[in-house]
Amino acid sequence: MSDKGTRPAWLSRLASWDAAVIVITVLVLVIASGAVENFGSSRNFTFLLLDLLPIALIALPMTFVIVTGEIDLSVASTLGLTSAVMGDLWNRGLPIETIIPLCLVLGAVLGALNGFFVTVLKLPSLAVTIGTLALYRGLAFVVLGDSAVADFPRDYTSWVTGTIGGGAIPNVLIPLVVLALVFGLVLHATPIGRSVFAAGASEQAARFAGIRVAPLKFWLYVVSGLVAGLAGVLWTLRYSSARADNGLGMELAVVAAVLLGGVSIFGGKGTLPGVLAGVVLLATLQNALRLQDVSNEALNVVTGVLLIISVLLPNIVIRFRAALRRRATT
């Protein structure tokens, strides 16, 4: 792999930012538990986890995609279209056990379409996925209009909203934890992960090193769509409501969490634990500030400021160190 002595430098820098996000997240959790009334209750903990689940799920493949230097803005629309199709098929009398795999396949196909445009036709992913963001959302409304389908089987909906043994941990955390472990290991401990970083750091260098960048990116989009489809299924069951507008605008929450977690929008840098910390941090702030009756507008301001800081701070540190080094050498 191409890590000629530069690696320790960026690794330590990144590690420091990721560590910072994780530390801040833990601090916020501790402070909120102490200072915000009812924040620490087990039921609130359940709500918090249920609320962050779809964002955390979609953030996993999004991390890969952004590390390769691309982006997928169509994920929330994929979620919505999956949800709409799920409702439509349910209305047509298909068994739910058939519908769920079909919806996952649909998610993968929608992702593959993005991958095709980006890797085969070589179109910029920002433009492509803004296009499919509109296209998939539009199709969702074609499928279901503005109606909602709600009569999903109790066994399924109650499992998705239920907790393990009636405690604080939601059942749906199990697939999330499993997937997070898988994605984390693949990114940080396998050749695939190293290829992802290499492709993001320099696509040409990666190609010279024998990495087949285009197929890699294609499959990342397929996985991104598949996971968005899964999120759509879980979303629909959690709210017992299949709707075309489900998850509207969520792609930005996902990208925000990923960037806050220390992933570079230019690719090549990032860690999965950092991203998960970013997801938890944003969700915790939202939950705690709402309990304190802070308005939506103020919430948005806090989120915005945090994002700006997360982009600025590493840069400031880099420049500061460079300046120190210059001073040392002159």
Add this chain to the structure above:
Amino acid sequence: MKRRLLAGAVSAALVLTVAACGGTTKNDSSSAGGGAQSTAQANPNAATKEDVKMAFLPKQLNNPYSDIEVGGGKTALDELKGRYKLVGPNDASASSQVSYINTLIQQQQDVIGIAANDPNAVCPSLNQARGSGMKVVAFDSDAAKDCRDVFINQATTEGIGEQLAKMAGELAGGSGEIAILSATPNATNQNAWIEVFKQQLAKPEYANLKLVKVAYGNDDDQKSFQEAQGLLQSYPNLKAIVAPTTVGIAAAARYISSSAYKGKVAVTGLGTPNQMREYVKDGTVTKFALWNPADIGYLAAYAGVALASGQITGAEGQKFKAGKLGEYTIGKDGEIVLGPPTVFDASNIDQYNF
């Protein structure tokens, strides 16, 4: 790598398929039920609780119409010495309200007043709230019946149809030709109101009124304007145009106010004070009607406090008092009808801003 990922995707799908036992379809699924209806007995003579914490959760914040609704709720809670709170999403999507309901459960509010964006998506959370002893009042837009205690309905079909006929009769002076300018030919609400309107015209007191035409402006401003114009070309002796849609009434008023028919042909129907104000001021429109959104919130707050005080439980036939609006009786399925629409005219239009 390609193959490995494909294999992963396929096996994931397989696992899910295999996990299926039998197959649950729409037909054999017991649809999502709700919480148990309160079995507690109502005590109409119970003391009205003070300090009731009631949170309003409209479809979205910063919407002029819902701002007026919850403003009425605040007024009522001030009268009742309750504690008013307003929360809500910035977008009217279905699931956005759920996390707010969850927050309100954590904050241990006594009552939630909700205008549901999706009757079912909010259901599990509302029932969790009710399970922890909270009361739920739906207003404006109902939640599923088994997830709330009562629903404040702004108006009944009969109430609106009768009010339209009454205004048309008065404005036409009891006799002559009248026409209706509706929205689209298949608009459910409008058609139901027009049906009641026609039944009213069959009554003896309206015997001399003749409905000559029902025109459709498709709730499009320009088309409604042209239809109003067309009505007067076809029926020059028309006494009144009745438009049971806010788009139609505004377009008809705009046409009449700038034509020779101003002052001769009455325009009435359902409209908002803000869009009709100038036509009332310039004499084109004498009166029109709509429910008063502030009263919806006001009634919701009184119903919420009555629930929290144990004076009602939401069962049909129970009665409670709602301040300046008087006494109300709960109808079928926990529905409480606000009453006849408010009539707006030159004397009161400036008291309203929506």
